[in-house]
Amino acid sequence: MKKASFLIFSILTFLSMLTALFFVFIYAPTEKTMGVVQKIFYFHVPSGWIAFLAFFIVFLSGVIYLMKKDKYWDIVGSSSAEVGVIFCSLVLITGPIWAKKVWGIFWTWDAKLTSAVVLWLIYISYILLRKYVIDESKRANISAVVGILGFIDVPLVYMSTRWWRTQHPQPVIGGGENSGLEPKMLLTFFICLIAFTLLFFFILYLKLSIENARKEIDYLYKSVEGKET
Amino acid sequence: MINYIKKVFALLSKDLRIEFRTKDSFNSMFVFALLMIIVFNYAFDLTRKETLEIASGILWIAFTFSGILGLNRSFSYEKENSAIEGIILSPVDRSAIYLGKFLSNFLIMLLFEVVLLPFFVIFFNLKILSDLPILFLVMLLGTWGFVSVGTIFSAISVQTKMREIMLPLLLFPIAVPIIIGAVESTSYIIQEENWQLIWLWIQRLIGINVIYFTISFILFEYVIVE
Numbered sequence: 001m002k003k004a005s006f007l008i009f010s011i012l013t014f015l016s017m018l019t020a021l022f023f024v025f026i027y028a029p030t031e032k033t034m035g036v037v038q039k040i041f042y043f044h045v046p047s048g049w050i051a052f053l054a055f056f057i058v059f060l061s062g063v064i065y066l067m068k069k070d071k072y073w074d075i076v077g078s079s080s081a082e083v084g085v086i087f088c089s090l091v092l093i094t095g096p097i098w099a100k101k102v103w104g105i106f107w108t109w110d111a112k113l114t115s116a117v118v119l120w121l122i123y124i125s126y127i128l129l130r131k132y133v134i135d136e137s138k139r140a141n142i143s144a145v146v147g148i149l150g151f152i153d154v155p156l157v158y159m160s161t162r163w164w165r166t167q168h169p170q171p172v173i174g175g176g177e178n179s180g181l182e183p184k185m186l187l188t189f190f191i192c193l194i195a196f197t198l199l200f201f202f203i204l205y206l207k208l209s210i211e212n213a214r215k216e217i218d219y220l221y222k223s224v225e226g227k228e229t
Numbered sequence: 230m231i232n233y234i235k236k237v238f239a240l241l242s243k244d245l246r247i248e249f250r251t252k253d254s255f256n257s258m259f260v261f262a263l264l265m266i267i268v269f270n271y272a273f274d275l276t277r278k279e280t281l282e283i284a285s286g287i288l289w290i291a292f293t294f295s296g297i298l299g300l301n302r303s304f305s306y307e308k309e310n311s312a313i314e315g316i317i318l319s320p321v322d323r324s325a326i327y328l329g330k331f332l333s334n335f336l337i338m339l340l341f342e343v344v345l346l347p348f349f350v351i352f353f354n355l356k357i358l359s360d361l362p363i364l365f366l367v368m369l370l371g372t373w374g375f376v377s378v379g380t381i382f383s384a385i386s387v388q389t390k391m392r393e394i395m396l397p398l399l400l401f402p403i404a405v406p407i408i409i410g411a412v413e414s415t416s417y418i419i420q421e422e423n424w425q426l427i428w429l430w431i432q433r434l435i436g437i438n439v440i441y442f443t444i445s446f447i448l449f450e451y452v453i454v455e
Contacts, residue, residue: 066451121402132389141451142385148448153403156437160406164413
């Protein structure tokens with residue numbers, strides 16, 4: 001990405017985050033029953049979608065890497081995992097904060113929350129795996145396999161937890177936040193979604209540039225060492 | 230095709246022969262599971278009704294945690310003497326290696342479960358004699374799914390620095406759907422619920438197994454590569 005377009009991208013991301021903040025705190029009306037704490041929704045749900053998007057990118061990069069063996073896709077996958085785990089952690093932190101105020105409990109093992117925890121664990125295992133693999137040449141292959149299996153696991157966990165939980169009736173909690181959002185809230189939500197998506201791609205791009213620079217430095221070191229011997 | 234089956238069988242018999250001579254995996258799995266069941270007795274103070282409700286969960290926790298011990302072993306002694314290179318060099322399709330390892334892990338774990346079951350029935354005073362066939366089916370399916378992803382993750386984790394923690398860390402999130410299916414089916418069998426419910430969960434378990442087994446089978450060649 002050239003310097004000019006990168007500058008535009010960063011300004012755009014920054015402005016979109018500012019706009020989102022304005023919309024959340026000033027434009028959007030306060031919810032009737034839940035009060036101000038409902039505004040966490042505008043950060044919680046976009047983070048959740050980004051966490052899934054990021055792992056989808058990990059999955060796709062894994063598949064493409066196994067097909068083409070191009071190291072670039074391995075770097076995309078690992079960068080997406082490292083950025084995605086942050087958004088996933090945000091989901092798991094903002095969720096209980098909101099839940100405690102609204103439902104009175106921090107946590108419940110329903111389908112969505114269980115899948116979120118499992119996704120987080122898969123992220124962590126992916127990152128730790130990359131760190132602990134002994135043979136560098138195998139790392140890309142192995143990470144791709146784990147990324148693929150992990151991605152397939154998440155919908156399976158969601159479905160099986162839902163089958164399991166609906167058989168044992170749970171207290172019905174807060175089914176109503178997303179049903180029929182008021183237009184102002186819907187607009188705010190979409191602006192936040194766009195802002196977070198831009199933020200994710202921005203951070204991902206920075207991470208990719210760092211990894212590319214690292215690769216170049218490694219290459220330069222190796223070529224210098226070669227010349228000296 | 231016959232050739233392929235012969236190769237799988239050769240790998241399988243090699244692993245089974247090693248296991249039956251040393252009885253390493255089997256002994257450690259059995260003792261560990263027995264200890265777990267005993268510790269659970271101290272961990273929970275259960276009434277009769279409560280026992281029936283959570284017996285299935287305790288059984289499958291014992292099976293899966295001990296199963297991890299067996300899975301850890303399956304690739305680790307290959308790694309120790311670089312025996313894995315010997316296997317890779319032989320003219321065997323990678324998928325045959327997966328099948329051979331999968332079958333040996335599966336049979337050893339199934340044998341361990343069958344031997345553990347009577348102790349479990351005695352300690353928890355269960356009446357399952359009439360439901361034994363369907364219980365065996367569920368054990369078979371649950372073990373199948375668990376070992377299918379366990380084999381590929383065992384091959385992965387043996388190439389890392391912290392293999393004892395990497396295998397459970399990788400395996401348990403992925404095995405959650407299988408464990409849910411197995412625990413639910415077993416629970417309904419123990420509490421003698423109606424057949425439709427048990428059958429429904431068995432169907433789900435079969436579906437999950439098919440997905441995981443196929444994908445592990447396809448992806449295994451990328452894990453064992455030079």
